[in-house]
Amino acid sequence: MRGSILGIRHGYQKVGFKFSIRGNWHSVGNYNVPFCLQSTSKPLVYALVQEELNQETVHQYVGHEPSGFTFNAISLDPANKPHNPMINAGAIVTCSLLKQKMNLADRFDYVTKMFKRLTGGEYLAFNNAVFLSERETADRNFALGYYMRENKCFPEGTNLMETLDFYFQLCSIEVDCDSASVIAATLANGGVCPTTGDKVFSTNSVRNTLSLMHSCGMYDFSGGFAFEVGLPAKSGVSGCIMLVVPNVMGICIWSPPLDKYGNSVRGIQFCKDFVEKFNFHNYDSLIHSPKKFDP
Amino acid sequence: MRGSILGIRHGYQKVGFKFSIRGNWHSVGNYNVPFCLQSTSKPLVYALVQEELNQETVHQYVGHEPSGFTFNAISLDPANKPHNPMINAGAIVTCSLLKQKMNLADRFDYVTKMFKRLTGGEYLAFNNAVFLSERETADRNFALGYYMRENKCFPEGTNLMETLDFYFQLCSIEVDCDSASVIAATLANGGVCPTTGDKVFSTNSVRNTLSLMHSCGMYDFSGGFAFEVGLPAKSGVSGCIMLVVPNVMGICIWSPPLDKYGNSVRGIQFCKDFVEKFNFHNYDSLIHSPKKFDP
Amino acid sequence: MRGSILGIRHGYQKVGFKFSIRGNWHSVGNYNVPFCLQSTSKPLVYALVQEELNQETVHQYVGHEPSGFTFNAISLDPANKPHNPMINAGAIVTCSLLKQKMNLADRFDYVTKMFKRLTGGEYLAFNNAVFLSERETADRNFALGYYMRENKCFPEGTNLMETLDFYFQLCSIEVDCDSASVIAATLANGGVCPTTGDKVFSTNSVRNTLSLMHSCGMYDFSGGFAFEVGLPAKSGVSGCIMLVVPNVMGICIWSPPLDKYGNSVRGIQFCKDFVEKFNFHNYDSLIHSPKKFDP
């Protein structure tokens, strides 16, 4: 299977798993039901902003550490920065950094164009109803925004309301398992979309993004996920998980029922079963490993 | 270089780096000055206790999550367990689990024999002066021990004073860069000592150990280290760092001056330079990566 | 002096102290320079809302405990209520409770009329410039407001923006040492304005208000103030301190330079000197006390 990047698309209701060793795409269940990216937009925004600004500049504004058990607290790290770009606070800050000079409409256009390239041209849309509802109910994000403005977390000249709108818009971008698995596969493939050959991100941006997905991508279960599954992933409250097997494949599972951490119940189960059966855990490929199935 | 597990030994005063692609061992500087394992004994004790008990039993007593910024605090995770076996609290608990039925002398004998196998028969000794001094000055560890006993963190029948003595003894085991690099190489080699072919640990124990070294091995710099270096490592206050490049090599650097996190200043610098030059970062091997040197 | 409630007014630049035992009012320095109530409005709002609703209803929404060293943190007590009505979070909540059915203009009218009665008809005005500036720069208060709305801290039907406006308005009410010392004296006098005989507050409301001023009135110095001065007081960032000697007198000191806690430097010094010389500390009146001056 080496050398071919596959995508696995998984929908709601049924749980299945299939893939090919010849670059074919396999899908099971409701893989064409659209859902919003929600938090799975965070690693993409982080990668995007690293393309635009260099790594040092980005990390002047946001850390790269798990935040420990204070995940839900309104808190900043000792340097008064959000702990990492995979949590709300950090993603609001990376949004503020993205194409600062453009107006909001152009910034949104820019992001959707880039995201579309990540999907290799597959389904991507904007769900205005979700956007309006997000903006209406996001007390915590407004609290975070004001708290961070007080703590001078944003670059000079940032318009807080516009930044929050931008953040809500990016959470409201709609994909399906088809398109999201190509996004994951693009990350697995070092930033080159496997279906089009389009180099969207530099490998350095992808490396940093995968590192943080590995340690911080699954809310408060991130540590447990890194231990048990050992693969970079990001979940969203819409019930999706994007799972990346570097150099091998990208997977998108969508199944709305969430556990207490906010992760898809079936998605987590799938990931555990997946590394149980296949040798894809980060430290699974040790030479003297018992033989798991290596596709 | 694939297929050969190398060890790099690095001593104090000079910083150098050399290795071979044919299983030869290369050493630079004061690689034969003995120093105490200190915290680098923690991953080894964790691997040992997993050999003896199964993974689920061990993790009934200790978590597998980074502890966030409360590293130095006397605190337990929400399940009233130490956060992970790489911090003092967790290592005291794994010590309490190790060969509980034996008396202290036999337990210590057992551990030194196992550690000796990890080194492939190279230098390993007990520094009684360090042990006595550790026991004398370890207010924090006594505080932790009593706090955990209050919180019923130990298996029934645990003798707290004996457990702490055992813990101090294991911290006081002496190695040098020669022997410690073989230990690291044994971990890199999936539990099989590369110089003797002796299978000391199962790959499953090694996988779990490397996972936790990756996320929790470098004190409060663990998150930053995972991001920048992306390799499993463990540091000790004696100034050593054991660095593992899975399937490739084990490295020991020893250089006593410590930074504010308690990590060897030169050791950290070495690790950064190492992944700067070679493609060993966990997410470095992406297909479309710019060409770093791949030995 | 027993039996007569005096007010001491103290202005900026000079520090002096004078009073009479016959109900005369004594003022020193710039006692007629207007300044904004700021946080000194908090105990008054708390007393007002207790007049309107009963004590139990009020404390369903706000606690009555010092908040410890987390004073500046965005945090709630274990029952998800602000710790007490003397901190920003708590005062925003008491504002939301005050005359909920009225429109904002009528609510503001109501408060100013009540405050005017507390001053016995002395100087009270609205500083619109301060209000606008408060509203402009109050990131922390907006963060608190959204955070509390998320945590359902407000009574049903609360309009958050209007509540915050109301809160900023009440902070922007202007007094001078003359009028503020009469307010303090009204509290000292069990709710009856000593210059007019007007019963503005019930003694029960005053008792509760003085209790919380005693334990929580001086920001993070509240514990130290209770220990050293032992009198109910409330400070504001405009540099004023309202100090209450129950049954004896009310004092207002105004001197803008603030210490690290946000309390007037000279105001604190005055309070310490005051109880050093006179036997007004809460536990000063012990039978066998050494004789301090008892006016």
Next chain:
Amino acid sequence: MRGSILGIRHGYQKVGFKFSIRGNWHSVGNYNVPFCLQSTSKPLVYALVQEELNQETVHQYVGHEPSGFTFNAISLDPANKPHNPMINAGAIVTCSLLKQKMNLADRFDYVTKMFKRLTGGEYLAFNNAVFLSERETADRNFALGYYMRENKCFPEGTNLMETLDFYFQLCSIEVDCDSASVIAATLANGGVCPTTGDKVFSTNSVRNTLSLMHSCGMYDFSGGFAFEVGLPAKSGVSGCIMLVVPNVMGICIWSPPLDKYGNSVRGIQFCKDFVEKFNFHNYDSLIHSPKKFDP
């Protein structure tokens, strides 16, 4: 009743209340059942150490602030001192300060002699069984002791084990409602034992002690107690509460069932009923108060 200091003794099983206005002592229930001082020794040790050293010296080692909601945590204040002498950490430190030059036996003799004077010669004994059991089971206190030694909380030359023994011994001193109510009355009387006229403490020590009992005496319910009862008090896990009405009387209630805070359930109820009926709340004596019964 002014001018006479009364003691109210209250025992287990029945709840009653009686007192005289002519200095007579009234007791109800099992007032002669002995119980251990436990935490009610803390204010007495604090007063004692202030007699020996001056206030400034004592407070170099211990704070005078409520500790907030971190009461049970192993934590120190920002100056690395225990928050106040009414919590375990603070009381262990005040014990270490008491007659440092004496040997343990003489220190204990000194304290029992002083405590005996506080009781006016009534029942005081040492319960060795409780002492041994305390020492056996006090994991938290050992943890605190080691943690504080690590943080250099003790005066130079302190022997930690001896200090903890001393602390456990003072907690194991036995009184009954008879003798403990005289102790409370001695505090109410400014340090002069009302039954013997013996001046045991200076009024300054008593003032500071009452201040801290007022704000920190009832574990995590201290804030609520100050608000609702408004009188200095100290509870102990043996089920006793010493309540002080300055210049009026001392009360001891003993009733072992404890609430979640560790305070006697009936004791707390008694205190609430007491200030409900009589005008003894700290801010009850306001001139225009509704008439409660003033004995």
